[in-house]
Amino acid sequence: xxxxxxxxxxxxxxxxxxxxxxxxxxxxxxxxxxxxxxxxxxxxxxxxxxxxxxxxxxxxxxxxxxxxxxxxxxxxxxxxxxxxxxxxxxxxxxxxxxxxxxxxxxxxxxxxxxxxxxxxxxxxxxxxxxxxxxxxxxxxxxxxxxxxxxxxxxxxxxxxxxxxxxxxxxxxxxxxxxxxxxxxxxxxxxxxxxxxxxxxxxxxxxxxxxxxxxxxxxx
Amino acid sequence: xxxxxxxxxxxxxxxxxxxxxxxxxxxxxxxxxxxxxxxxxxxxxxxxxxxxxxxxxxxxxxxxxxxxxxxxxxxxxxxxxxxxxxxxxxxxxxxxxxxxxxxxxxxxxxxxxxxxxxxxxxxxxxxxxxxxxxxxxxxxxxxxxxxxxxxxxxxxxxxxxxxxxxxxxxxxxxxxxxxxxxxxxxxxxxxxxxxxxxxxxxxxxxxxxxxxxxxxxxx
DNA sequence: CGCACGATTATACGCGCGTATAACAGTCGG
DNA sequence: CCGACTGTTATACGCGCGTATAATCGTGCG
Numbered sequence: 001x002x003x004x005x006x007x008x009x010x011x012x013x014x015x016x017x018x019x020x021x022x023x024x025x026x027x028x029x030x031x032x033x034x035x036x037x038x039x040x041x042x043x044x045x046x047x048x049x050x051x052x053x054x055x056x057x058x059x060x061x062x063x064x065x066x067x068x069x070x071x072x073x074x075x076x077x078x079x080x081x082x083x084x085x086x087x088x089x090x091x092x093x094x095x096x097x098x099x100x101x102x103x104x105x106x107x108x109x110x111x112x113x114x115x116x117x118x119x120x121x122x123x124x125x126x127x128x129x130x131x132x133x134x135x136x137x138x139x140x141x142x143x144x145x146x147x148x149x150x151x152x153x154x155x156x157x158x159x160x161x162x163x164x165x166x167x168x169x170x171x172x173x174x175x176x177x178x179x180x181x182x183x184x185x186x187x188x189x190x191x192x193x194x195x196x197x198x199x200x201x202x203x204x205x206x207x208x209x210x211x212x213x214x215x216x217x218x219x
Numbered sequence: 220x221x222x223x224x225x226x227x228x229x230x231x232x233x234x235x236x237x238x239x240x241x242x243x244x245x246x247x248x249x250x251x252x253x254x255x256x257x258x259x260x261x262x263x264x265x266x267x268x269x270x271x272x273x274x275x276x277x278x279x280x281x282x283x284x285x286x287x288x289x290x291x292x293x294x295x296x297x298x299x300x301x302x303x304x305x306x307x308x309x310x311x312x313x314x315x316x317x318x319x320x321x322x323x324x325x326x327x328x329x330x331x332x333x334x335x336x337x338x339x340x341x342x343x344x345x346x347x348x349x350x351x352x353x354x355x356x357x358x359x360x361x362x363x364x365x366x367x368x369x370x371x372x373x374x375x376x377x378x379x380x381x382x383x384x385x386x387x388x389x390x391x392x393x394x395x396x397x398x399x400x401x402x403x404x405x406x407x408x409x410x411x412x413x414x415x416x417x418x419x420x421x422x423x424x425x426x427x428x429x430x431x432x433x434x435x436x437x438x
Numbered sequence: 439c440g441c442a443c444g445a446t447t448a449t450a451c452g453c454g455c456g457t458a459t460a461a462c463a464g465t466c467g468g
Numbered sequence: 469c470c471g472a473c474t475g476t477t478a479t480a481c482g483c484g485c486g487t488a489t490a491a492t493c494g495t496g497c498g
Contacts (some may be wrong), residue, residue: 005401008463010475032338034253038456048477049240049456059456112341118334119251122327132398163402164414166385167390174393175386178341179351195383209228227446227493235445257486267447268486277487 006048014163017055017065019045024066029109033116036063067117067127070110071134078141089148094193096145097204098211100169101176101189111177111190139166165196170204186213225267236274236284238264243285248328252335255282264295286336286346289329290353296324297360309365309426313412315364316423317430319388320395321409330396358385369423384415 011019023044027036038059042049049162055061081099083090099105121127143162147153169192176188183191189211208214230238231236242263246255257278261268275281300318301311318324362381366372388411395407402410408430412423427433 005462006477008476010464013475016475021424028338031342033251035251039454043467045316050459050478051476053457054475065324108341112338115334115337119247119331122331123250132401135394135398160410160413162409163394164387164391167394168387168409168414170393171389171391172383174389175354175382178337179354182263182279182351182355191379194379195387195418198420199414201417224492225447229445229494232445256484258484269448269488270446273445275470 013055016047016051017059018056020047020052020062021066021069025070025113026109028066028116029113030111034081041159057166058120062131063117063120064127066126067120068130070113071130074110075134075141076104078138082141083209087144088207089150090202090204091210093145093149093196094204094207095190095211096141097169097196098189098208098213100194101172102213104190106173106176108177108180111174119186135166139163141186142166149200151201161199164199168192168195168199189213232274235264235266235270238266239271239274239281240285240288244332245287245328247285247335248254251331267344282336282339283343283346283349286339287349289336290349293324293329294353294356294360296359301360301364304429307426308364308369309421309423312364312368312415312427313426314430315360316384316388316411317408317427317432318414320391320411321405321432325392325396325407327395327396327399330393354385358382361385364436365419368419370420380418383418387411387414387418408432 020041023041024036027040027044038049038052041062052059052062055141056065077100078096081095085091085095104110117127123133139162141156142165146158146161146165172188172192176183190205193208197204237261242260243255246259246263257268257271258387260281261271271278275284286427297315297318300314304310304314323329336346340350343407358381361384362377365377365380365384391407395402409424412427
């Protein structure tokens with residue numbers, strides 16, 4: 001008895017595309033780029049391999065879409081973090097930083113996924129543009145938040161500060177995700193907040209009351 | 220006329236191994252992990268594919284060796300940087316940081332190479348140990364340099380500072396390599412030195428006289 | 439000097455990849 | 469209610485991959 005024909009199920013274009021993109025991201029996050037074959041992606045998404053080429057011109061186009069979705073998702077997470085919180089500039093900055101250093105952003109799968117596309121980012125101008133836009137958007141949000149702080153600043157100072165804070169957060173994001181056992185839970189956030197405080201000459205640790213990670217800690 | 224047999228050339232085991240490792244690193248740096256096939260590696264190294272399996276049990280073992288060599292090389296570069304310079308703690312720290320934010324360490328190929336192995340680092344305990352050791356060695360060097368600074372510190376303070384500085388340098392390394400056009404030449408070093416200065420409460424920019432990047436700049 | 443051994447090359451195998459294409463199955467306007 | 473349309477599946481093709489193995493070549497030892 002050979003396997004019966006897969007049952008025919010019709011879905012919207014959007015749900016199929018997102019399913020394929022999610023499947024791709026999951027597989028790359030779990031097993032690196034080489035694990036995301038068209039057959040594995042199709043199986044994960046619950047379709048047959050042929051369907052991929054019905055929604056994407058090639059596997060490469062699906063890969064690009066997956067990278068774009070990753071970057072958009074991460075910047076969206078940051079934007080969400082400064083939506084709800086109180087109006088204080090320090091609170092908003094602290095919330096923004098903390099959101100980047102906590103799951104689901106701080107996640108080994110996300111780092112592996114991000115790293116897996118790195119060489120394509122460098123060789124494909126389209127993906128390079130996505131990366132650059134995403135990086136600059138994040139940095140710009142950071143810079144805008146920094147500029148709202150009640151400080152006297154010299155011209156050009158906030159740009160350099162934003163670059164440094166961005167780099168600091170990126171580095172903590174990578175190492176905190178890859179070596180989770182090396183840090184206490186929440187320690188990455190504390191380190192990030194205090195280092196950014198030092199760079200900017202402020203004190204963010206006094207403005208963490210509304211952060212979910214700081215219920216009653218840091219005596 | 221079919222191609223003549225490749226001329227038989229005998230080499231030492233060490234030169235063959237390093238040639239194969241270098242070829243692997245170059246190919247991954249240029250085209251990502253998928254570009255480093257046994258055939259491409261062999262051609263780059265000037266041998267035939269079969270020879271790879273004479274010196275390495277499998278392609279995976281060669282990959283691991285290439286990753287180890289990458290990590291060792293980068294930490295060696297840092298150690299070199301603090302060898303020659305004057306005895307001042309600030310000078311040594313500044314030289315160490317600058318060495319990480321300047322070619323050949325600051326290099327897109329190196330970042331792509333590093334990123335290309337990331338998922339293997341996570342899944343292979345052997346590589347994970349290499350990564351962790353390399354990361355902790357770098358951080359430890361940093362921490363030791365920080366501890367020599369003439370400052371009054373609280374217990375546990377330098378560990379957190381070293382983590383933050385390490386993350387900052389890592390982040391600048393990645394973004395500075397991937398988006399070289401976004402920064403002026405040497406700007407990444409300046410930003411790194413000033414941000415580390417802020418984190419540690421010192422001033423490294425006054426101790427850059429012997430750095431090759433600071434001939435007569437930063438007015 | 440010759441021969442045994444190790445370094446190196448040559449060839450082949452099987453597998454899984456991305457892709458192309460044809461068959462099939464629901465859906466919807468007439 | 470039927471035919472055109474399109475989402476979906478099934479099957480096949482060719483290529484390049486990592487690997488295995490046999491043939492070849494140089495070198496050093498007895």
